[in-house]
Amino acid sequence: MAPEPPLLTMSGITKLFPGVRALDGVDLEVQAGEVHCLLGQNGAGKSTLIKVLAGAHQPNDGEITWRGETVQLKSPIAAMRLGIATIYQELDLVEGLSVAENVFLGHEPTSAGFIVRTGEGRLAAKALLARLGHPEIDPARHVGDLSAAQQQIVSMARALSHDVRLIVMDEPSAALDPDEVDNLFRIVDGLTADGVAVVYISHRLEEIRRIGDRVTVIKDGRTVAVGLPAADTPTRDIVAMMTGRDVAYVFPPRPEEPAADTAEPVLRVQGLSRKGEFAPVDLELRPGEIVGLAGLVGSGRSEILETIYGARKASTGTVTVAGKQLRPGSVRAAVAAGIGLAPEERKAQALLMTESVTRNVSVSSLSRFARIGWIDRGGERKAAQSATRELQMRPDNPDAAVRTLSGGNQQKAVLARWLLRGCRVLLLDEPTRGVDVGARAELYAVIRRLADEGLAVLLVSSEVPEVLGLADRVLVLREGQVVHTAPAQELDEHRVLDLVMEGSPTP
Numbered sequence: 215m216a217p218e219p220p221l222l223t224m225s226g227i228t229k230l231f232p233g234v235r236a237l238d239g240v241d242l243e244v245q246a247g248e249v250h251c252l253l254g255q256n257g258a259g260k261s262t263l264i265k266v267l268a269g270a271h272q273p274n275d276g277e278i279t280w281r282g283e284t285v286q287l288k289s290p291i292a293a294m295r296l297g298i299a300t301i302y303q304e305l306d307l308v309e310g311l312s313v314a315e316n317v318f319l320g321h322e323p324t325s326a327g328f329i330v331r332t333g334e335g336r337l338a339a340k341a342l343l344a345r346l347g348h349p350e351i352d353p354a355r356h357v358g359d360l361s362a363a364q365q366q367i368v369s370m371a372r373a374l375s376h377d378v379r380l381i382v383m384d385e386p387s388a389a390l391d392p393d394e395v396d397n398l399f400r401i402v403d404g405l406t407a408d409g410v411a412v413v414y415i416s417h418r419l420e421e422i423r424r425i426g427d428r429v430t431v432i433k434d435g436r437t438v439a440v441g442l443p444a445a446d447t448p449t450r451d452i453v454a455m456m457t458g459r460d461v462a463y464v465f466p467p468r469p470e471e472p473a474a475d476t477a478e479p480v481l482r483v484q485g486l487s488r489k490g491e492f493a494p495v496d497l498e499l500r501p502g503e504i505v506g507l508a509g510l511v512g513s514g515r516s517e518i519l520e521t522i523y524g525a526r527k528a529s530t531g532t533v534t535v536a537g538k539q540l541r542p543g544s545v546r547a548a549v550a551a552g553i554g555l556a557p558e559e560r561k562a563q564a565l566l567m568t569e570s571v572t573r574n575v576s577v578s579s580l581s582r583f584a585r586i587g588w589i590d591r592g593g594e595r596k597a598a599q600s601a602t603r604e605l606q607m608r609p610d611n612p613d614a615a616v617r618t619l620s621g622g623n624q625q626k627a628v629l630a631r632w633l634l635r636g637c638r639v640l641l642l643d644e645p646t647r648g649v650d651v652g653a654r655a656e657l658y659a660v661i662r663r664l665a666d667e668g669l670a671v672l673l674v675s676s677e678v679p680e681v682l683g684l685a686d687r688v689l690v691l692r693e694g695q696v697v698h699t700a701p702a703q704e705l706d707e708h709r710v711l712d713l714v715m716e717g718s719p720t721p
Contacts, residue, residue, distance in 0.1 A: 221411050222411070224263070227263065228276055245411065246379070247406045247410070249406060250414070250428050251415070258432045259432050299382070301369045313360070316372060318339065342371040363397075382413040385415055385416060385648065399424060399425050417649065426445075431455045465684060466662040468686060480536055484534070486532070489529045494530060497672075499672055501670050504662070505673065519643050552636070560625060570613050570614065607619075608623060625657060626657070639672065658683070686701065691714075692714055
């Protein structure tokens with residue numbers, strides 16, 4: 215018998231925008247029932263390719279074959295009718311509608327063609343949620359009241375409501391904790407067992423090993439590898455194809471002489487706690503030192519950073535910077551003392567997405583440029599550009615809207631803000647989330663260089679190798695308690711995970 219043709223073939227796909235060739239002859243082949251991982255740095259063309267596949271963009275050249283027949287995906291509706299669904303990283307759910315209304319949005323069960331049958335829709339949504347292993351999600355509940363992980367399940371249920379044969383998942387694990395990622399993988403396994411194909415996009419290469427069958431790599435709008443076996447292709451080879459150079463988790467070397475224990479701490483936290491979030495924490499941070507907080511989502515890591523920064527008011531304890539005790543719950547006092555925060559959700563919490571790089575960098579230092587009620591725009595622009603150049607931001611254009619930058623360069627804009635402010639303590643919460651593997655290496659180098667120049671850094675990351683590779687010292691958290699403290703070089707990933715899951719507080 216002749217072998218089954220691929221479910222999907224995209225051959226020589228080209229997409230032009232004014233002045234930009236976003237795709238230059240990209241190829242992709244997906245088999246029914248497989249997880250096909252699409253890899254590439256930010257700007258490589260992944261988003262453009264999946265928008266072509268979703269019918270949101272029309273290619274200038276190339277051919278798309280679906281189940282052996284050439285097709286034209288003229289709209290997202292046309293793609294969905296064929297059985298192709300896309301779940302974007304920024305979920306496109308309507309928060310004011312119920313779960314069931316979102317699942318069947320645009321093809322609601324009706325009577326006489328116009329009367330929506332609400333009860334039938336809820337029953338059908340409940341069956342789809344049960345298929346995905348989440349019968350506890352109430353179809354009548356508003357989507358805006360759900361967690362990020364639950365909203366993602368609703369997006370999958372909406373895709374399955376169309377008898378989908380291929381689902382594109384764009385960075386589906388970006389906002390999930392490890393348990394939620396494990397559940398996501400169980401769902402993907404169930405879908406592929408039913409013959410549904412999954413195109414999976416992620417910057418986390420360890421996920422590719424766990425979930426992927428084959429890998430396609432694109433770089434600068436061109437295909438550099440098609441259908442590589444995910445389990446057998448060395449990580450270093452994949453990274454080299456993505457970046458054009460040999461990088462992986464490339465951490466800069468620690469200084470030969472770490473921050474001296476005899477140096478006066480620039481940050482001292484004593485007995486700091488918040489009821490219901492984390493127990494009393496003591497830590498000291500010296501100039502030139504990077505201290506990491508390791509633990510699961512919900513262990514209190516981010517809450518500790520936000521309490522030190524004054525965004526949350528402590529129940530007990532004190533925060534002291536350079537010998538001066540800060541007023542609890544005051545961001546203004548923390549910033550004035552020299553504390554800067556790069557939060558986990560930088561787009562929502564740190565950046566003015568429609569504003570220029572200059573304004574994003576200067577926003578915490580505007581008083582420097584105030585002249586009798588007016589802003590010295592020239593001085594503001596010059597100072598912001600000096601800070602971004604120090605961090606090698608690309609493109610070197612202080613007038614560019616920050617929304618046009620890659621994830622890595624958006625993070626550099628946040629760091630440049632605190633450089634311009636002259637902060638002494640930098641709090642980093644998930645600094646490389648949504649940043650591609652090549653840009654990660656650059657950010658690691660930037661963070662280490664800032665520490666070498668005397669900045670004190672307190673780091674939170676869900677990726678244990680990142681904490682161990684960057685930090686000089688690590689505090690391991692479990693259920694809001696510090697269960698272990700040690701130099702990073704005395705720990706490994708397995709030891710940290712054991713402590714996170716079963717550890718008891720250090721005596």
